Amino acid sequence: MEHYDAIVIGGGLVGSAIAYGLVRARLRVALLDEGDVAFRASRSNFGLVWVQSKGDGAPHYQRWTRLSADEWPALAAELEAKTGIAVGHERPGGVHLCLSEAEIEARHGMMERMRVQSGNLGFEYRMLDRQELTDMLPGLGSAVIGASWTPYDGHANPLNLLHALHKGFAQNGGRHLPNSTVTQAAVAPGDFRIQLAGGEIGAPKVVLAAGLGNADMARHFGLFAPVKPLKGQILVTERARQVLPMPITTIRQTVEGSIMLGDSQEDAGFDTSQRPAVMRTIARRAVLSFPWLRDLQILRAWAALRVMPPDGLPIYDQSERFAGAFTANCHSGVTLAAAHANLFAPMVVAGALEPALELFSARRFDVSAAA
DSSP states (O other), X not given: OEEOSEEXXXXXXXXXXXXXXXXXXXXXXXXXXXXXXXXXXGGGOOOEEOOTTSOTTOHHHHHHHHHHHHHHHHHHHHHHHHHSOOOOOBOOOEEEEEOSHHHHHHHHHHHXXXXXXXXXXXXXXXXXXXHHHHHHSTTOOXXXXXXXXXXXXXXXXXXXXXXXXXXXXXXXXXXXXXXXXXXXXXXXXXXXXXXXXXXXXXXXXXXXXXXXXHHHHGGGGTOOOOOEEEEEXXXXXXXXXXXXXXXXXTEEEOTTSOEEEOOOOBOOTTOOOOOHHHHHHHHHHHHHHOXXXXXXXXXXXXXXXXXXXXXXXXXXXXXSSSTTEEEEXXXXXXXXXHHXXXXXXXXXXXTSOOGGGGGGSGGGGOHHHHO
16 A cells, blocks of 8 residues: 555646645645546636635635635746746736626625625725726627626636646656546545555545535545536637737636636536537627627537535535545635645645634534534
């Protein structure tokens, strides 16, 4: 049996960011990656590093998201310097477009609530009228009547991010085990033995970051991860000249010039098929927002599954029964990548999650405890 300081189960963006943070702290780490047979969200991510809509009614989530967005420039620079891979991170601020007075009213209400809930942290935002937007966004459609804006938002290339995290992990001495499926686990406090098809590995620490796979796996480690799939579809156009200076909630121009359209949400179980009706809805709103998009060809389209806790907030936990076992679950693998590498991983190294993460525990779903 091969021994490590820590084993991370899950080679997507969440697991890879945590594993990268662990090896950076000089731990000997094995990263188990089931590969593309898994319902991997990391390779079908929209790529936003998004703050402005995270945490209404949950100011601790707003703070965690803001912390990650603030850590992102340093992580991006570090990954490029170490691996030579530019992850395409930009932070020009971002906007959410509104196509009706009802949308404006609802958006303004949410943004103001978040400002009040932020307390001493503060939450800078502006509601923009059509004239301000026209000056900011070339070719804006007449259907757009306003938007919300914050300076905290940005975007990145999720494929390059995943590649850079894997490469940086290996360069720091981590062992990436692709196409690895956990067949059995022997669990004791500070002693975890993971059975794979090719043999057994062991470590005093284990992090469950297997996305939707955590729902079943967590219970074996004395943990609870009630995550379910939420399908989203994305359309990608041919490349165009750079015209969008900042990301929009549902529209993002990549550094290469292609334009991504998305933000659908379907409760469809584990079905990853595409639905033309949903694609039409995505395309229709995009063309209403920017009529010139109708002249671009759609080159790619796909559907993928988000990892969604019941309330939409991340779940971070450590096992009370089996010390050394941790879990991380979220649907914002790009946005929270810097928090996972720079903030969560050091907590795993220290052997305990900080009190600030207690509000993210799955214990919040325990009705009997709440009563």
